Amino acid sequence: MSGTTKLHYLDDLYVGQRFVSGETQVTEDAIKAFAREFDPQPFHLDDEGAKATFFRGLAASGWHTAALTMRLNVDGGLPLAGGILEMEVELTWNAPTRPGDVLHVESEVMEIRPSKTRADRGVVVALSKTINQRGEIVQALKANLLVFRRPAA
Amino acid sequence: MSGTTKLHYLDDLYVGQRFVSGETQVTEDAIKAFAREFDPQPFHLDDEGAKATFFRGLAASGWHTAALTMRLNVDGGLPLAGGILEMEVELTWNAPTRPGDVLHVESEVMEIRPSKTRADRGVVVALSKTINQRGEIVQALKANLLVFRRPAA
Numbered sequence: 001m002s003g004t005t006k007l008h009y010l011d012d013l014y015v016g017q018r019f020v021s022g023e024t025q026v027t028e029d030a031i032k033a034f035a036r037e038f039d040p041q042p043f044h045l046d047d048e049g050a051k052a053t054f055f056r057g058l059a060a061s062g063w064h065t066a067a068l069t070m071r072l073n074v075d076g077g078l079p080l081a082g083g084i085l086e087m088e089v090e091l092t093w094n095a096p097t098r099p100g101d102v103l104h105v106e107s108e109v110m111e112i113r114p115s116k117t118r119a120d121r122g123v124v125v126a127l128s129k130t131i132n133q134r135g136e137i138v139q140a141l142k143a144n145l146l147v148f149r150r151p152a153a
Numbered sequence: 154m155s156g157t158t159k160l161h162y163l164d165d166l167y168v169g170q171r172f173v174s175g176e177t178q179v180t181e182d183a184i185k186a187f188a189r190e191f192d193p194q195p196f197h198l199d200d201e202g203a204k205a206t207f208f209r210g211l212a213a214s215g216w217h218t219a220a221l222t223m224r225l226n227v228d229g230g231l232p233l234a235g236g237i238l239e240m241e242v243e244l245t246w247n248a249p250t251r252p253g254d255v256l257h258v259e260s261e262v263m264e265i266r267p268s269k270t271r272a273d274r275g276v277v278v279a280l281s282k283t284i285n286q287r288g289e290i291v292q293a294l295k296a297n298l299l300v301f302r303r304p305a306a
């Protein structure tokens with residue numbers, strides 16, 4: 001997983017700005033390991049058991065897709081100085097993540113709201129789309145991020 | 154982790170209905186292991202490194218809190234027949250999860266919308282509050298869940 005390395009302060013961001021992450025492949029083992037720990041439902045644990053369910057085959061937990069999206073964004077997909085500080089998010093899962101899928105994240109700055117009370121920071125609304133190797137958006141994440149201004153020299 | 158065992162179909166749910174999950178304790182090791190895999194930022198990885206950051210000490214990734222919330226809900230916290238099928242969620246993180254914290258989830262049915270086109274299902278809006286041992290709400294999760302009706306006998 002790789003991405004741009006320049007870290008952006010609030011001052012460096014503009015509405016419409018786009019970022020693209022590196023890629024990550026999701027293995028069947030990783031899907032099952034995440035599910036055993038955090039989301040042990042039949043459609044996330046076992047291919048046979050998943051066939052008769054809503055998902056019609058093994059699918060990653062949506063929270064696994066969300067966690068992988070975070071990893072891609074931390075690894076340069078969303079290069080924010082001070083880190084990725086999410087306060088509030090809206091998540092939509094549009095399609096399942098399947099064993100072998102290769103995911104990447106495309107993000108866009110939707111809104112920038114400088115704080116009215118604290119001059120050193122603001123809220124940035126970013127939309128991160130998690131996309132598989134077939135070009136399908138498997139997850140859309142709208143996040144309110146706390147972003148700091150560049151410290152005075 | 155435990156909870157009620159009766160599984161609820163759409164027919165069994167009503168607005169205002171409440172469910173309470175079992176508890177889970179979040180260890181420092183678990184916080185760091187999740188962070189290494191999914192959210193490797195200093196404030197989630199290392200107590201020393203976290204002191205100078207926004208979090209002022211080691212804090213779990215919000216996605217870790219979200220994943221633990223899912224586990225508590227799957228383990229009886231949100232006892233839905235057919236499983237917990239989230240299509241869309243809104244998440245707010247209000248306070249950090251710290252090493253040693255004990256979390257549980259309190260959920261409430263906010264809205265029930267039977268499908269207009271498919272008689273066997275509906276959307277249920279549930280609010281799940283993840284609460285620590287001090288009674289602080291660390292996360293609020295509003296989820297649109299796909300819930301099925303009881304199959305005809």
